[in-house]
Every structure is written in C-alpha cells, then in structure tokens.
Amino acid sequence: MGRTSTARDRLRDSACELLHTRGYAAIGVAEICARADVRKGSFYHFFESKQALTIEVIDTHWQAQRTAWRERLAGPEPAVDRLQRLITWLVETQREEWQATGRVDGCLLGNLAIELSNQEDAVQQRLTAAFDEQAAFVHATLAEGVQDGSIAPEYADQTTAKAVVAQIEGAVLLAKLAGDVKQLDNLWPHVRRLVAVTSPRLERSHQLPQIS
C-alpha cells in the first residue's frame, strides 16, 4: 500500500511540474512516467488518461492554494490590508520559484486555462470552479472592506472581483513572457486602483507628488 500510494503521488507531482513548465500538449504519459520513475504499464492502474491525471493535478493544486488564499484573507485587519497580503504572497510564490529555477512559469491554472479552455471540457469545468472561487474570495473581502471603510462601496461588486483576478493573471503572463519576476513589483498598487481604496493613507500618498 505504502509503495502504491507513493507511485501515485510521484505521478501526480511529476505531472504537476511538467504541466507547469511545459504545458499539456507538449508532454506525454511516457515522459510523466519517466520523471516519476514509474513503469508506463502502471500509469493506467492509477489514472485513466493524461486528462484524468491533469484534473487531479488541478484539484490538488487548487486545494492547497485555496487554503493559502483563505489564510491570507482572514484576520482582524482592514480588508484592504488582507487583500494586499494575498497579492504580496502571490508575488512571493512567483519570486521563490524564479530564484529556484531562473524561470517564471506563471500560474498553473492560468496556463492550463489558456491552453485547454476550448479543447478539454472536463478540465475547463475544474478551472472555472477554481477561478470562480478566487473571484468569490476577493468579492467577500471587498464586501468586508465596505464595512470597515477601506474599500469604496461602488467597487465592491462581482465584476471588480473578477477584474482583480484578471489583473493578477495578466501581470503574471507579462512576467512569464519577460522571464522577470520584478514585473510583478507593481501588482498591488494596480490592484489597489481597481478597488478604489478610500484609505486616507493612500489618498495622502497619491497627493504627495502634487503638493510641492
């Protein structure tokens, strides 16, 4: 049992790494097995297909990410500070990967969304669920921000929450293209504009350059 579950985990971890760095169409079952050190004949004992394994990779990845999103967005601080903590953490995960590998592989879920949305219905549904949850997390935080006064009420809607997710994905795309995580240094200031924070501290920092 121990050995069996290890082989399954190794297949999933290898697929996750290959999907993240190379994409779906570029990799095959043989390569996943070779990296996992699992015989190809055993693959189909665990997974019906590359698609089925990909869905498990998405589920496992988003399960871990979901916990991290929830933790960053929880706490007694004003909602805008919690949103900033989430963005800072997202950028930090890209930076750590960049320092370790010299590459920006971007967002696994965003990469697969771009590659497979029009081609693999089951994958598309899983990715849609994950991105909907991301937008719902942001939306809930914006609503809390209206209560604590850190978010402008007219910007605490569902479409703004989606625009925040879009800004994250788009900025990560450009950082991946540039191979440079420093492209994400301004992600938080830009997200902050989308949610039109009314914090006096922010207002001050905006006005400073115009005072002199």
Next chain:
Amino acid sequence: MGRTSTARDRLRDSACELLHTRGYAAIGVAEICARADVRKGSFYHFFESKQALTIEVIDTHWQAQRTAWRERLAGPEPAVDRLQRLITWLVETQREEWQATGRVDGCLLGNLAIELSNQEDAVQQRLTAAFDEQAAFVHATLAEGVQDGSIAPEYADQTTAKAVVAQIEGAVLLAKLAGDVKQLDNLWPHVRRLVAVTSPRLERSHQLPQIS
C-alpha cells in the same frame, strides 16, 4: 510564382488559425499542410520549421494589429476617449469571433506567450517586442492624456501602461475560460480605473451613489 505565393500564404493562414484555436504543441506540420491543402514535402520549401512559420504568423498578425492599434489611438479626441476606442475595438474583435465560431479563442499573442515563453527563445523575443509596442502605444496615449487633462499625471507612467495591457490579457483569459465574450463588457470601466481618469463626467458618476 502566383501559385507559389498562394501556397505560402495558405500555410501561414492555416497555421494562424490552428495556433489560435489549439496552440503550438498540439499541432504538427502535417496538420497545417492538410488544412492549407499543400503537400508536406512543399512545407520545407517555404519554412525551415514549425517554429519559423510560427514566427512569421506572429509578425504578420502583429503587423495588422499594430496598424489597428495606431488607428484607434489617433485622432483629435481626448486621449481617454481614444483609449476607450481601442478597448472597445479589442472587445469587438473577440465578439465577432465568438459570434462566428461560438468560441472565445482569446489573444493569439497572449496564448503563445503563456505556452512558449519558457521554451522557444525566438518566439519569446518576437512576442516581447509586440507586447512592448502595445505598452508603448498605451504609454504615449497616457502622456497625451496628461496634456489634455483626461489622464491623471501620476498614472501616466510605463508601469500603468503595462497594467492596462495586463488587464486586457487577464480579462481575455477569463472570457476564454468562460467561453463567454460578455465577460469583457466591463473591460473599459476597469481599465479606466487603472489610469485614474480625472474627467468630471467620471467623477460625477463615482460620487453619485454617495451623495444621497
């Protein structure tokens, strides 16, 4: 000569369509040739490799797009109105494709950036040049907006221009994932927040909900 140039054009057009709908790794030279109705043996008379053809597709696509970007951003109107015209046109091109095919295939350049940035240096360089030009177009328009008073001076910088491009790419990614072009309906209002337009008309609409 006429027939030769037609075969070459057909290969490029077929590759463009296949790259846009399915991506790079998922398609092969044989499939491109079949769709173009060109014998596979002839392919290498015109192109050294799938990569070389992909680079020509990118160049041809961005050459046409560049002209369209330039036209939408030119004119005597305030810069913010010209930026809105660009965004409206970008959304309209996605809508026309959606109406014709029932799909949102997204941005060809963004799709290839996600798939190939870490894997194909020559492609990455071409895409970087195209996205840098997009950001430069937006940046120039923001600078003009400072002059005509339609853009906030502190937001007319290079990083804001990149954030506008990121917002476009991220929103198109989510529309592609949803298979629904209506996800782009709010792209302009969100871009407008990023550039912090100081138009009195906009200020009024922001303050209306708080007046009563």
